[in-house]
Amino acid sequence: xxxxxxxxxxxxxxALADDGWPVAIAYHSNExxxxxxxxxxxxxxxxxxxxxLDLCDGAADEIFSTVEESLGPVEALVNxxxxxxxxxxxxxxxxxxxxxxxTNLSGVFRLTRRALRKMVRARSGRIVNVSSIxxxxxxxxxxxxxxAKAGLIALTRTLAAEVGQRKITVNAxxxxxxxxxxxxxxxxxxxxxxxxxxxxxxxxxAECVRFLVSPAASYVNGxxxxxxGGLSS
Amino acid sequence: xAEFDRExxxxxxxxxxxxxxxxxxAVTLDATLEDLDMGSLDVVEIAQxxxxxxDVEILGQEREDGPPPQAMTVxxxxxxxxxxxxxxxxxxxG
Numbered sequence: 001x002x003x004x005x006x007x008x009x010x011x012x013x014x015a016l017a018d019d020g021w022p023v024a025i026a027y028h029s030n031e032x033x034x035x036x037x038x039x040x041x042x043x044x045x046x047x048x049x050x051x052x053l054d055l056c057d058g059a060a061d062e063i064f065s066t067v068e069e070s071l072g073p074v075e076a077l078v079n080x081x082x083x084x085x086x087x088x089x090x091x092x093x094x095x096x097x098x099x100x101x102x103t104n105l106s107g108v109f110r111l112t113r114r115a116l117r118k119m120v121r122a123r124s125g126r127i128v129n130v131s132s133i134x135x136x137x138x139x140x141x142x143x144x145x146x147x148a149k150a151g152l153i154a155l156t157r158t159l160a161a162e163v164g165q166r167k168i169t170v171n172a173x174x175x176x177x178x179x180x181x182x183x184x185x186x187x188x189x190x191x192x193x194x195x196x197x198x199x200x201x202x203x204x205x206a207e208c209v210r211f212l213v214s215p216a217a218s219y220v221n222g223x224x225x226x227x228x229g230g231l232s233s
Numbered sequence: 234x235a236e237f238d239r240e241x242x243x244x245x246x247x248x249x250x251x252x253x254x255x256x257x258x259a260v261t262l263d264a265t266l267e268d269l270d271m272g273s274l275d276v277v278e279i280a281q282x283x284x285x286x287x288d289v290e291i292l293g294q295e296r297e298d299g300p301p302p303q304a305m306t307v308x309x310x311x312x313x314x315x316x317x318x319x320x321x322x323x324x325x326x327g
Binding site for chain 2: 117120121162163165166
């Protein structure tokens with residue numbers, strides 16, 4: 001579970017632990033928040049460990065091996081970590097562009113490739129990529145983020161076609177506006193464009209991820225589940 | 234990896250192909266992967282088995298031009314992968 005210390009990631013880590021999954025909570029910088037998630041999971045009788053992971057530094061393989069040593073084979077991977085560096089394209093720096101693509105897309109590619117090694121051999125596995133409605137519809141000021149999130153949807157479909165024959169499913173969720181730190185500065189006036197007239201809660205996205213990694217979703221593969229209160233409908 | 238032992242590598246590749254094939258008795262050097270209902274994912278997975286067996290890194294090496302995986306014969310696969318193992322061993326200084 002990458003990006004597991006906060007928001008959607010933290011809610012998903014808790015939901016998966018409730019289903020009995022031992023959870024590896026990968027965080028980038030907020031160790032104390034990750035530890036809080038771990039403590040909350042353990043208080044409820046679950047198992048969780050925290051791991052510092054920078055998706056840009058090429059250490060993903062090493063961290064992944066550490067997770068395997070600590071918790072056993074990784075049977076499900078939730079690629080949730082994501083950053084934003086918003087700007088209109090005209091004013092966007094190369095660094096803003098590449099940081100977001102590197103973390104939100106290339107980092108997912110590398111971690112997924114590593115996870116698939118064992119999943120392919122095991123003939124089972126679940127991968128869920130947390131995309132965004134920004135990958136489906138226009139989101140002015142977020143060309144880097146939108147391109148990465150659209151890329152995740154394409155990556156999801158392609159992976160589903162590549163490894164389905166090994167009984168591995170790969171799906172995506174595409175959240176809309178969810179109450180997290182990432183959306184804290186967005187004017188709530190925007191809710192008038194959302195049919196449900198409110199932002200979503202991280203738990204409402206977590207439930208969708210929980211479904212996609214559960215046996216109940218055994219025939220769902222290559223899908224993108226939009227969780228946006230009807231915003232993109 | 235110690236010294237490159239072609240015979241051992243080729244035997245391991247053939248053994249793995251038989252393990253993966255739905256009908257191991259149909260595995261001959263002239264059979265194509267398509268004949269065996271196998272494909273590119275099988276080739277990658279066999280490469281992974283070789284990496285673990287011989288402690289080399291061959292996945293990620295770019296493949297030279299050649300027939301599409303389905304059209305490759307078992308003999309082609311053995312030759313191609315053995316070459317990759319040899320090259321990886323040399324690169325690793327083995």
